[in-house]
Each structure stands twice: as structure tokens, then as C-alpha cells.
Amino acid sequence: MKRSLFIICILCSVAFSRAQNNPDSVILAASDTLSEKSYSGINSCNTENNIIFPEFKLRNQNAPFGKKLVRGVLINSAVNATMITTLILSPKEFSMWTDDDRLKWYMIRQRFKNAYTSPPVIDHDLFLTNYVGHPYQGSLYFNTIRSQGSTFLESSLYNLAQSAAWEYVWEAGMEQPSIQDLIVTPIVGTIMGELFHKATLRMRKNGFNWYEKVVVCIINPYYAINNGFSTRRSR
Numbered sequence: 706m707k708r709s710l711f712i713i714c715i716l717c718s719v720a721f722s723r724a725q726n727n728p729d730s731v732i733l734a735a736s737d738t739l740s741e742k743s744y745s746g747i748n749s750c751n752t753e754n755n756i757i758f759p760e761f762k763l764r765n766q767n768a769p770f771g772k773k774l775v776r777g778v779l780i781n782s783a784v785n786a787t788m789i790t791t792l793i794l795s796p797k798e799f800s801m802w803t804d805d806d807r808l809k810w811y812m813i814r815q816r817f818k819n820a821y822t823s824p825p826v827i828d829h830d831l832f833l834t835n836y837v838g839h840p841y842q843g844s845l846y847f848n849t850i851r852s853q854g855s856t857f858l859e860s861s862l863y864n865l866a867q868s869a870a871w872e873y874v875w876e877a878g879m880e881q882p883s884i885q886d887l888i889v890t891p892i893v894g895t896i897m898g899e900l901f902h903k904a905t906l907r908m909r910k911n912g913f914n915w916y917e918k919v920v921v922c923i924i925n926p927y928y929a930i931n932n933g934f935s936t937r938r939s940r
Contacts, residue, residue, distance in 0.1 A: 764931045766854035774863070777849040780930065781867055789875050801830065802879050813878040820877035828883040835885045843868055843894015844901055845927060851902050852928040864898065865891040901925045
């Protein structure tokens with residue numbers, strides 16, 4: 706659970722900072738435009754002044770998937786590197802990696818070898834870590850590119866790949882890949898991620914108030930990092 710709280714604190718700080726520095730991001734996806742009724746209302750209100758605004762768009766909404774993928778991988782790699790470094794340098798009680806020689810190169814190399822030559826195991830982490838923390842982590846992976854306008858399928862597959870990479874690349878030098886994490890992170894994380902994505906778009910339609918910004922920084926920080934909190938239409 707401590708790991709999960711640490712992840713939340715890092716991302717909330719980054720998301721709030723990024724959103725403050727990027728207030729004029731383009732925000733609405735083609736698939737998430739305003740309802741016909743509300744959008745026509747906007748047009749009718751602005752037609753009198755001869756002003757017609759185009760729809761909101763998410764960052765990279767119309768960009769090739771490769772651009773969204775590269776941005777997502779760079780963001781996740783930076784956050785994952787920060788998390789794993791902090792966990793390695795933290796006390797054993799925090800990381801739950803209790804081996805005295807856990808940082809010896811020969812042990813790290815052996816763990817990597819075991820990760821790729823032995824099947825994953827059932828871990829004995831806390832319930833909150835496995836079934837709250839890891840689903841939350843999966844929702845973050847999912848929304849890294851969902852908040853850039855990627856489809857549900859693209860975001861789900863990306864989450865699956867990032868979840869496997871965490872177990873077999875980032876964490877494999879410290880512990881054996883976990884069966885629960887390989888299942889729960891991508892599956893439950895995708896469900897949570899889509900719910901958080903829809904909730905974020907719903908809050909955005911009428912503009913974010915201060916407490917909604919706080920909520921988004923917690924449940925969907927990559928939306929704030931990618932798009933900020935502005936609801937101004939692109940011109």
C-alpha cells in the first residue's frame with residue numbers, strides 16, 4: 706500500500722504542476738464531443754457574434770498512434786524509473802525487499818534469469834497492494850494514451866504491455882514476477898482506467914472546478930499531464 710501511495714503522490718504533484726504550466730491544451734476527442742443538443746446550443750449562442758468554435762480535442766487526438774505511443778512510453782519510463790529507484794533506495798520495510806544482498810549484482814542477475822526461466826509465482830503482498838495498488842497502476846498505464854485520444858482497444862493493449870514490462874523489466878531484478886499482478890493490473894486496471902477516463906470527460910464538459918481538479922489529479926493524473934485543465938476550444 707505504501708508503494709501505491711508513493712505513486713499517487715508523485716503523479717499528483719507532476720499532474721498539478723504540468724496542468725498549471727499548460728492551461729491552454731486542446732482537449733476533446735472526436736468520440737467524446739459535446740452532445741448534439743449542447744453543442745448546437747453553443748453554436749447558436751455564438752452565431753450571433755459570428756463566432757463558431759470547433760470541437761474540443763485531446764492532445765494528439767488526430768496524431769498517428771506512433772506519436773501517442775512514444776509519448777506514453779517516455780512518460781511511463783520516467784515514472785517507472787523514479788519509482789524503482791526510490792524503492793531500491795528505501796528501507797526494507799517500505800519496499801518489502803528484505804534480502805540483505807538484494808543490491809549485489811550477482812543476485813540481480815540471478816533474479817533476472819529466474820524471471821525468464823521460471824514461471825511467475827503467487828506473491829504474498831498485502832491485499833491492498835495487489836488488488837487496489839496494482840489496478841490503480843494499470844489504470845494509469847491505460848490513461849497514458851487514452852488521454853491522448855487512443856481507442857479503448859489500443860489503450861488496453863498498451864496497459865497489458867506496460868504491466869508485463871513492470872514485472873519482467875523494471876521489477877524482475879528484485880523479485881519474481883507475480884501471477885496476481887500479471888492478471889489484475891491489466892484487466893482490472895483497464896476497467897478502472899476507462900471509468901476514470903469517462904468521469905474525467907464528464908467533469909470537463911462544464912469546466913473543472915477546484916475540487917474536480919483535485920479528483921482528476923488523483924484518479925487520472927495523466928489526463929492533466931497531457932491536457933491540462935483548460936476547456937477552451939481549439940481555434
